[in-house]
Amino acid sequence: MSLDDLFARSGPSIKGNSMGNLVSHQNITSPLNQILYGPPGTGKTYHTIEAAVKAAEPDEYADLGIEPKLGANEEQRRLLTEMYRTLSDAGRIRFVTFHQSYGYEEFVEGLKANSEDGEISYDVEKGIFRQICDEAAKHTTEKAAxxxxxxxxxxxxxxxxxxxxxxxxxxxxxxxxxxxxxxxxxxxxxxxxxxxxxxxxxxxxxxxxxxxxxxxxxxxxxxxxxxxxxxxxxxxxxxPATKRQNYVLIIDEINRGNISKIFGELITLIEPSKRKGADEELELQLSLSRPDDKLSAPDKFSVPDNLYLIGTMNTADRSLAMMDTALRRRFDFVEMMPRADLFSVYHIKWQEQQINLQSLLESLNKRIEVLYDREHTLGHAFLFPAYNAAKAGKHELAFTHLKQAFKNKIIPLLEEYFYEDWNKIRLVLGDSLKIGDNESLRLLEVQKESYTELFGGEHGLELYEDCKTTYQMKPFDCKDSIWDKVEAYIGIYSAKSVKGEVVEG
CATH class of the missing domain: 3.30.920 (Metal Transport, Frataxin; Chain A)
Incomplete structure (x- = not known):
């Protein structure tokens, strides 16, 4: 389906000529190189779709009428996703993930061995970056029929x-x-x-x-x-006549790759001022692309100015300060941090009480920021299934989603962040604040082992204390699990008023 078909099917309510949309057209610009970075679960993948459509089709994006501060509503999001798929099917949006073993051969070009009649030959095979550059170069200008x-x-x-x-x-x-x-x-x-x-x-x-x-x-x-x-x-x-078209290459986990190894000599060519058509445009002879006949002039390679690069970076994997300096100079950086304020309207109402997801996420992240840093905070995406269920009035389902978020996302991340330093995990979960009557709501079991009882009074261990304190997460799936109680979640952010957040009516 083409973009025109998509908008025709959607009707005039989306694509119109309102003054608001006409004004917004003037402000729809995207940097040629940008990286969305932030902790896990902050919506980097979610926003990559919007950024890619915005770069590839700025006018069509403007016609959606998305408010920058509020973001896309459900219908706009549906259209964005369809536009993204349509552009991907047309080859105008491509996707690649960097990893430690990824290299120049896969990204730009490499040699591929072929066997014909028992003879081995080597052909140059274009990588995804070379492919999309070649395709974008065909659509840098308008051409008449x-x-x-x-x-x-x-x-x-x-x-x-x-x-x-x-x-x-x-x-x-x-x-x-x-x-x-x-x-x-x-x-x-x-x-x-x-x-x-x-x-x-x-x-x-x-x-x-x-x-x-x-x-x-x-x-x-x-x-x-x-x-x-x-x-x-x-x-x-x-x-047929062709018009100028923008192309987008999404590089997921861009910080996990060896940038010098992957881009090689092309790192300079992606600069806006060095793109094809710019005042300081540069062309390079690729290391493997040589003419088949020795008498012809070698091919020159340049990066067209209608190719947009969008990277994503998980700051929990590597700090921004540790990124390749050459890459940092050539990209705009867009920070994506946790948005607890997105949960301000609806609460989970269950067991005659209510869980404030905004307060829950804010409390967890404040403690993580103090004990670790802001780059390892928890993203709002982990709690969105629970919030959306609460928004739909399905509070039992919302509570189930919340429990699953802690079991499968939040607790494993905390274990990774703090290298199983359970005392700090206990502090993040607010167990140290649960005293007196609220001690039963602690999410970790505390066990103390006496060295004297274990080894006798003459154990000879040079220790400041006579006992070792260990912590163990209380099980999720046992009968009468603490994780099945609403008070356990309320106690994370409001231990002193666990019994106070009662649903009225």
Missing amino acids: SKVHNFELCWQAFVEQLAEQDSLEITMSQTSFHVVDFNAKRIFFEKSNGKKDHTLSIKTLKDIFEGSREYTSGLGVYYNPLVRYLKGLVATEQQ
Whole structure:
């Protein structure tokens, strides 16, 4: 489905000509290189979809009328997701994840071994970055409708002719040459003087045919007549007009890759001022891309100015300060921090009490920030299933989602952050505040082992205390689990008033 079809199906309520939308069109701009960074669960993936659509189709994005402060509503979010899928299917949005073993060969270009008739050959295989750069370069300017020759059709006609004859004579300005055979990569020909074993590259022939390369010297005296011969075999086709289009490459977990290893010499080319068409544009000869025939000029590579790079970075994996300096200079950074205020309207009402998710998340993150740092706080995405269920009035389901969030997301993250330092985990969960009647609501069991009882009075251990204190998380799935009680969650942020948040009515 095209974007026009998508908007046509959605009706005039979304795409309109209101003054508000007309004004918003003027403000829809996206940086060419940006990184969304923040702790886990802060909506980086969620916002990447919006950022990608905004960069690829700024006018269509503006027509959605999304308020920057409020964000997308459910209908706008649905349309954003559909637009994202449509653009992805069209190849205008691509996605890649960096990791420690990811390299230049996968991202830009690498050598791929092929076997033909028992002979090994190596071809240059383009990586995702090279692919999307090449595609974006075709749509940097608007082109009017025109009649063009289709290389595949012309080549097929040429192959059929050669199959019926021993050779095909190609006329030059003063002489001629004969094409006698071809394989997957090369064309074999004989000169008019009878000399054999001469070859032309099919790839170079296609580039000259389609106008992406000029070849006036050396083997150009053979390529250009062959191009004219091919174009004479099949009539031209009508090529529709094309408009400038933006392309987007999303790089997930950009901080996990070795930037120098992945980008190589291209790190400079992604700068806005060095892009193709900019005042300081740069072109480089790629390390593996060499011409098939030694007499032709080498291909030059540049990054087009209609390609947008959007990275995501989890600050719990690596601090922003530890990022590659060359990368930091070339990207705009957008911080994505936990938004507890998103839970301000609805509470979970269960067991005749209510759980304030905003206060719960704020309390957890304040303690984490003191005991660790703000880059390892907990994202609001972990609690959204519970909040959305409460918003829909499904409070039993909301409570179940909350329990699952602690079991599968929050507690494992705390264990990772504090390297199983259970005393700090106990502090984050507020157990130290649960005293007196509220001690039963503590989420961790405290166990003390006396060294004297274990080893006797002459154990000889040089210790400040005679006992060792250990902590163990109370089980989630046992009968009468503390995690099944509303008071346990209220006690995390309000231990002194656990019994006070009673639902009225």
